[in-house]
Amino acid sequence: MPQVTPPPSGWPLLRRLLREQRRGLIAGVVVGLLWSAAKVTVPRLTRQAVDRGVIGRESLWFWTGLIAVAAVVSGVFSGWRRLIAFRESRLSETRLREQLFAHYMRLHVGYHDHSQTGQLMSRASSDLQQIQAFIVMIPITASNLAMVAAVIVVLFTSQPFLALIALAPLPMVNLLSHRFSHSIHPAVLAVQVEQAELATVVEESVSGVRVIKGFGAEQVQADKLRVEADDIRRVSLQSARIRSSFLPALDLLPNLGMIAVLGIGGHRVLDGRMSYGQMLEFMQYIALLVFPLRNLGMTVAFGQRAAAALLRVNEVLSTAPLVDDPKRPKMLPDPPVLSADDDDPRRPVGGVRFQDVHFGYDPEAPVLRGFDLTIPPGASVALVGSTGSGKSTVARLLTRFYDVQDGAIRLDGIDVRDLELGALRRAVGIVFEDTFLFNDSVRGNIAFARPDADAADVERAARLAGADDFVMALPNGYDTVIGERGFSLSGGQRQRIAIARAILSDPRVLVLDDATSAVDPSKEHEIRGAMATVMQGRTTIVIAHRAGTIALADTVVLVDDGRVAAHATHEELLASNERYREVLAALTAEEAEEVEEAELARRTERSEHAERIAGGD
């Protein structure tokens, strides 16, 4: 796959993100600084209150009042800081996810063919979460840093030596929590890996239950599960061991500072070199520093994880789509309008011409090698060939899922690469071998290509595709939600929805990639009838994986070894071409079995519904 080399780091992407939200982030930092200021005053005010108000006999209520004011200020600003930090970080995450999705939609099919869905999903979910977790730390870390700095200054200016001793253990908090984040991360991943392995055993035991019950193999799976359950316990305890060696130490360190203050400070209080309030002030400051210091350690670890995530996200975003709109697109010629009283007001359009097309998914292993074929407007051809002959590739090139490596494909005389993608794809309708349905109503699925189509048009298309009957039998008719999360349809029903979708889009060229393969054989003839109607006067390319479909087309193209080996009617080829007879025999052998089944089903007829409800067969 030729791909643009991604820039080595994700930081430019992060910089761009942060720049877009600089106002929000700056506001967050400012609010955070105000919070820090309020928090830092509290121990000093407490000291004054104790020394002057409690021990001395000055105004107790004045200092107490000031502490109460600091309480209000820090309460308000801490909430506000939280609001801004999370709002901004969620906003970046949300925007970035939208950019990623839009990019996925634009990326060439070749990219998707080489990527795993799970990978692309985790770019847009867990990776973005890690970036979000880092951005949220920005205002929080900024104010924490300011607080730490302010406290250090305050302590050193009042009692430099004591400050030095008391604060000495605290950098260790930062260091330890950073090291902790580092060492716990692989342990957490190890637990996830083991959990996934256990999930695999459970999944295969549930989906392979027929095999297990059939052979009485319960114990085999039970033994496997014990191994996995023991593994999970082992790695979980390893991660617990890491936690147990860090977390109590994190609690220990600030206490060492406290002891230093009590010991050294206490003697100074006794000597009269320091006030009692000052000692309390020190203790409160040490307590105040614990959380910010832990946080700083975490921020560094989060930052490293976010950097890795950014790199992965950036790699996707900086991959340019290989198939894109041309700079100066040409227009498809309009279908010439004939006289108004003509029966068919439109002369057929949709002439397709493949000129010496060369292509290979891997350029080293070409699939098409000089594919030449002209399909006049309105004609229909069936592409026939053995597996790997390249017949399915032809359709993928016509819609520019991939671009030809040499030669050209012309639609109504214009190179498909000179057309806007939208124009090209509106002109070519494909019914895929594996039908994809969206989580939407039947109507929405059929009107996918033309969301503005009115109900009558949708229903007409469904009727033509032979889908109307079963759709009307669905709980909510055309408004029934289908797809992953909706009502599940049989393979044949899905296929008919896909055909209706193609019919409604009214393309110049219709491509049927073995569109009837998933259809119940007893229903196949109905669909073939529907297809014949739709193909009338429309350029159609049928990619035939089975003999029955060939009959739909005017002529047959035998594709062999990446070239057109022969092009004639079915009867002519049957009479004259040995290779065609071979390929056809292979297709027929597969199909014969199905014909029998269809007969079996038709003769004894009825009640296919019953057992599906019963849950058997």
Added chain:
Amino acid sequence: MWGGGAVSDEDRLDRAETGRVLRRSLEFAEPHRRHLLAALGFVTISTMCTIAGPLLVKFATDRGFGGGSVRALNGAVIAYCAVVVLNYVVGRQQFMAINIAGEGFLRDLRVKVFDRLQIQSMAFFDRNKAGVLVARMTADIESMGELIQFGLLQFVSAALLLVFTIIVLAVISWELTLVVLAVLPVLVLASIKFQRQSNHAYLDVREKVGQNLSTLQEGIVGVRVIQAYHRGAEQNRRFVTSNRSLYAAHLHTVRISVWYFGLVEFVGVFAVALMVGVGGWLAHSGSITVGTVAAFVLLLANLFEPVQQLSQLYNTVQAAAASLHKLYGLIDTEPDVGEHPRPVVLPASGALVAHGLTFRYDGSQRPALVDVSIAVAPGERLALVGPTGAGKSTMAKLLSRLYDPNEGYVTFGDVDLRLASMASLRERVVVVPQEGFLFGGTILDNIRIARPSATDDEVAGSLESIGVLDRFSEFPDGLLTEVRERGSRLSAGERQLISLARAALVDPAVLVLDEATSNLDPGTEAVVERALEHLMTGRTVIVVAHRLSTVRRADRIAVVDHARVVELGTHYELVAQGGRYAALAAAWIKSQPTAN
């Protein structure tokens, strides 16, 4: 920080259910009692250590500074050192103790639930969605793992700390304690309110995350259709809508937490003001010491943090209780096809006979089989034919005791299958599923699943006996090829061959085959056919036939329709009878261009 838990209203347990779950869990944790008790002891010591610090400061203040005693001060410092070290040591111990107990508990739970799952009948697996069963064993138990790692200890220590601190405060100054108790309810009420709000908000976020992920997935999986119809822009709009509604849900959780955490912050500092103000005033009047004021200021943190922690853990604990409730429910499910308490071993051979079988699937109005009786002689091949849904697969399932009939019974060698030991039943009667399902592991492992005690040679022998050993030995890693690794994916035909080899390894008296409807390429098809022929030789065979070629090879044919056997006989008898089968056979011969 972990995400915290949330529990939906329908999952929330009432008091009685919670009590039952708790009692059950204690019973279940019995083997780990020592570690649990140790953890509890350590937590108690650690909590006391936490409280001891401020008390030592009070002691130093009152005796040391107030009394001018250097010894008192030094004593307090040394004691503080001891407490801190003790707390550190105990902290490590309690952590490991709770984890050893907790992980042991989870391990037992996984094994127990899975074992229970394994002995359930086919009907159970038909009734319950695969995804739900997998989720019980994974997500439900994993969420409890988080609770054990982070939550359980915190929950106990927070509760202890709260109680101990209040007791200590009350002992050293009841007046100041009253002031504290005036402020605490504000925090408690706010925490309860926040806990409720955040539970709902979290559930909402979880739902929106799910929706957004499926919109995302739909876009990625459907990208070919989307591009083919140039609907990228429309799809983007859809995604933005769901993405922004997720953003709104996130913002809602933030807004809820903003007032709460702001309030917590305010209360924390405001309480200091109260302690200093009221405490100072009391100290002036001489009813408390300055050290007491200091101790109160330092102990306040021990009160407010636990309240927050408890409220946040509350949802997690509730969610875990709901999960446990479901898991215990699964453990309590009695299998409906179980082994007889005093099972007998089936004889080595014999006729398989159905006596008046009637069967109805759960939740179905119509019976799937009505009063079916049939006897299959040793070594006989019986083909079951008929339309989809007529009951032929059901018949095969009853004959192999994947299900028990509602009425009637099945015997093998005159022994009722319900009296037979499961082990001997699966040795005599083997069901070969139509799809060749593969488990993780090597080809050897996959075949051996049928008879775990088989040696490598015996497994190879099973492939040899159906004439396909060479095909698999030729793989780069031979029979040690990992079947799920990329690049070594087996074809549909090869998967079916492995399925047949499993049956050959068991070497059963009776084979029950559900013939595959999917097609293989002609070359593989022939190999599978030959292997099947090898396997069937010398055995009683009951085949759910989808192909007339299979039917022709059977000794007798049973036509099943509308839950009954409507015709039974040899091919020639049934053709002569001129009934349903005759029509079928005629149609078949007509559609066969090269029939001879």
